[in-house]
Amino acid sequence: MASGFSFLRTQFPGLEKTGEFAERYLYSDSNSCLFKLGLLCEDIVNKMFDFDNIAMPYQMKDTLVNKIRLLENEEYITEDLARIMHRLRLGGNEARHEGTDSLQKAKLLLPQAYSLCEWFMQVYGDYSYQHQEYHLPTEQAEAAFVETAKDKAEEARLRKQDNEKAQKAVPLPQQERSKTNLQAANRRPKTEAETRCLIDEQLRQVGWEADSTALRYSKGCRPAKGRNLAIAEWPTDKVPGNEEKGYADYALFVGEKLVGIIEAKKWDTDISSVISYQCKDYARAIRKCDAEYLLGQWQDFKVPFVFAANGRPYVQQLQTKSGIWFADLRQSGNIPRAMAGWP
Template sequence: SFLRTQFPGLEKTGEFAERYLYSDSNSCLFKLGLLCEDIVNKMFDFDNIAMPYQMKDTLVNKIRLLENEEYITEDLARIMHRLRLGGNEARHEGTDSLQKAKLLLPQAYSLCEWFMQVYGDYTYQPKEYHLPAEQPEAAFVETAKDKAEEARLRKQDNEKAQQAVPVPHKERSQANLQAANKRPKTEAETRCLIDEQLRQVGWEADTTFLRYSKGCRPAKGHNLAIAEWPTDKVPGNEEKGYADYALFIGTELVGFIEAKKWDTDISSVISCQCKDYARCEKMRCGIFAGTVAGF
């Protein structure tokens, strides 16, 4: 709703995404992909950005150009690509995943907050997002009137962007960086980032499904990063510790990864928490704690 005064088209698309969440997650993902596409196109319109002649005018190329030219940061580009891929899967493959929709909705919300700060109300302050509560009422279905209203408002948003006076690139880039640095990152978004980085270097990682609590276990022939791996009780602590990720090459445990905020003292995490997990895991798996590295 914070978008309503500046970008009512985005607000309407976001509203429909939320209303579809539980009854039709495929439509929710489609709307989130549409939301991302609208934001990217508006950025091009606001600053009169032109695609190089050698690049196809596609959403993926537009996002790459925005990142390369420092209109967006790497983490924002990653959110855009997640929303783009989720929308494509919903459109072409009929993907129906409530878990994915729950994961992407808060990230789409955060992207919209950033967009508001850079292109709308510069004084807007981010607010914590809460997923909509599941309602027992009948499933939401867009009527012809709903679709017409959304189309009208989206057109209104587009006209506003096209009529805006372009902001110099350096000024826009600085505004982007300032807003991006203030943008709160949820634990789920952080996990998405770590999953992607682990996959890039050869690990099978997906904190949504490759979790100990979901039945994921080490397997021969697989390099698994298993999320929320339980360890025995840490000395002096009555509760069991859960490592954010346990890394297994086949059935051999080779390391732990702990996900922390940027301002956390990493050396203390390695010295204390990761080493504690390693010592306690020794009792469970018979692995010498000194061979288990904490990352």
């Protein structure tokens, strides 16, 4: 099966090879997949510095985290791109030092690495490149992939070739480069999986324990006294229009009590109407076996609060485009509304 990163071949064959190896490691060695994705991010950041002859301030240590911060501060990248870079960086660090071996995390980060590469291609490679949908590799029954000495030498050769191209490029004026980069970033499609990562980060900032790759019902995560948990993929009974059992994207627990349900959507989805169908459906469909977690029941709702989110910021002048919508289901007259942030 052809690599999803093959679109890079003509301009950045080194990036293509690293992306290809990340895909080939996905199921057999997800830890190595995460390491390769971290390497891919590092290569992109370093190439940006070379393409535009960006210098690190003397008072800043020359590290990847500081380079990403500088690119964001100087408006070479948007906040959402910086977040992707930091996720890939952290995933690579964890793989290098801790041996996370996380298939779920690798599946989450591969499409984001692909999206970052598409953006990089559009602004530093082929300006006419058009977005193509990414599909995760399918699990194969063949033997596990292991890089040979020849594979490693070829990847190193192609990465060096990419670096030399970037170093020879004529830098653009910063204002022109920033404008081009931000325009491409604003056109970049953002997946529901990327939204999940963003929601995780937002929830953690206000005190919830949230990690949709690790804190999942399917991995044994359950409510616990003294913990404020956002448990991902909480199972429910059937919901209208779905013959199978449902799964709420997040169930919010204060201690052992279920206080909220979150439905996550893609960045470009307007979520004001999601409250009225999916969120309320899940609030009705809490399983009987989970009755011990309930605070009460209000009409046919078994959860007091529901949220819909797409990761976008709050915009007071255009609330229907805001990223968090909330409804208090305890009284039938309560109207859904946009929120400036998570509780």
